[in-house]
Amino acid sequence: xxxxxxxxxxxxxxxxxxxxxxxxxxxxxxxxxxxxxxxxxxxxxxxxxxxxxxxxxxxxxxxxxxxxxxxxxxxxxxxxxxxxxxxxxxxxxxxxxxxxxxxxxxxxxxxxxxxxxxxxxxxxxxxxxxxxxxxxxxxxxxxxxxxxxxxxxxxxxxxxxxxxxxxxxxxxxxxxxxxxxxxxxxxxxxxxxxxxxxxxxxxxxxxxxxxxxxxxxxxxxxxxxxxxxxxxxxxxxxxxxxxxxxxxxxxxxxxxxxxx
Ligand SMILES: [Zn+2]
Numbered sequence: 001x002x003x004x005x006x007x008x009x010x011x012x013x014x015x016x017x018x019x020x021x022x023x024x025x026x027x028x029x030x031x032x033x034x035x036x037x038x039x040x041x042x043x044x045x046x047x048x049x050x051x052x053x054x055x056x057x058x059x060x061x062x063x064x065x066x067x068x069x070x071x072x073x074x075x076x077x078x079x080x081x082x083x084x085x086x087x088x089x090x091x092x093x094x095x096x097x098x099x100x101x102x103x104x105x106x107x108x109x110x111x112x113x114x115x116x117x118x119x120x121x122x123x124x125x126x127x128x129x130x131x132x133x134x135x136x137x138x139x140x141x142x143x144x145x146x147x148x149x150x151x152x153x154x155x156x157x158x159x160x161x162x163x164x165x166x167x168x169x170x171x172x173x174x175x176x177x178x179x180x181x182x183x184x185x186x187x188x189x190x191x192x193x194x195x196x197x198x199x200x201x202x203x204x205x206x207x208x209x210x211x212x213x214x215x216x217x218x219x220x221x222x223x224x225x226x227x228x229x230x231x232x233x234x235x236x237x238x239x240x241x242x243x244x245x246x247x248x249x250x251x252x253x254x255x256x257x258x259x260x
Contacts, residue, residue, distance in 0.1 A: 007066045010034060011080060013120055014057050015100040019045065027055060027074070029063070030103055030120055035111040039063075040071040054079045058086060058096045058124055081121070085128035095127050099140060105237055106148045116147045126209060134222050139212050141229050142205045150236050153177030154202045159187070168192050171228050173235035191231075197224040 012029035015036070020026040023045045029037050044052040054061050054077035064076035086092040103120055107113065123140045130136040145151055156163055157180040158172075170184025171177070171193040178198055184190045200221060204212050217225075 005067075007064060007075070009062070009064050011060060011062050012037070013060050013100075013117070013124070014055055015104045016057055017041075017055070025055070026071075028104055030107065030117060032114050032117040033112050035113055036104065036107045036109045038071060038109065039065060039074050040068065041074045041077075051077045056082075056087075058083055058093075058100060060121055060124075081125075083124045083128055086124065092127050092130075092133070095133050095137060096124060098137065099123050099127070102141070102144060102233070105240070106144065113147060116144065119143055119147060122209065126213075130213070132213075132215075132217075134226065135212065135215060135217060136209075138200075138225050138229060139204050139209055141233065142201065145232075145236075146205070150176070150232075151205070152201075152232060154198065154205060157183055159183035164198070166195055168194060169198060171198075171232075173232045191228070193228060194221075194224060196221055197228065200225060201228070 010031045010033065012031045015028045015030055017025045017027045020040065023043050025041045025044045027039045027041055029039060031037055041051060041055055043049055044055060051074065055074070059079055060081040060083070062078045062080055063074055066073045066075050083096070086096050099120070103116065107116065119140065123136065126136050126140075127133065142152070152171075153176055154164075155178075157169075158175045158177045159179055160183050162180050164178055164180055167181060169181060169192075170179040170187065170190040172179050172184065172187050172190040174189055175183075175187060178193060178201075179187055179190055184192070196218075200215070200217065203215070
């Protein structure tokens with residue numbers, strides 16, 4: 001009795017693709033129930049390919065996939081949502097690239113995260129018609145961080161657990177959130193965060209997108225929010241990358257979990 005079906009069906013968002021062999025493409029997609037997958041799309045770079053248009057980056061598409069020895073192979077693809085508006089504008093498109101890269105780097109292969117899939121579909125739609133893409137990105141970053149286990153702590157100091165007062169506090173990527181002035185002063189790498197910026201972060205973190213989309217932020221607040229979150233994201237990614245590198249070193253050395 002076969003233990004696995006030879007073909008399976010899933011919808012997916014295409015995160016990125018790269019050329020593979022003569023006419024094939026290697027795709028990284030994100031799915032609702034299997035997380036991230038790497039798939040082979042054969043012959044899609046031939047001008048006659050009917051699948052190609054259904055497998056562009058940042059499209060939501062329905063896939064029929066055959067299990068392969070190394071890589072699973074896309075045998076059919078049909079677009080569900082093309083997110084046309086983000087393709088007609090380079091500025092919007094570059095934000096879709098950014099979102100796809102974050103989802104790619106914060107997710108694991110074959111690890112289900114259905115809320116993250118929903119957020120990904122939602123944010124691609126928001127990018128199509130957002131009037132403040134920076135605000136849309138900050139909302140996405142905060143909610144993605146919550147869904148992948150890195151929700152920054154914004155109400156209580158992560159070092160002393162004191163409730164944060166309405167004053168200028170600090171933010172520390174290392175500590176995982178906003179620090180009270182007393183803890184923040186002595187913390188290496190902590191930076192001051194204005195009360196205004198902290199309030200916006202809290203609001204974005206705890207509200208639905210529809211409630212946040214109308215916020216009007218000053219340019220200085222925008223810059224501060226971007227700096228705080230970029231710093232936090234880079235800090236986590238570097239830590240994650242180091243752990244991946246370490247695993248690779250173990251693998252190259254022929255060590256597996258049974259040896260450790
Ligand atoms: Zn503290």
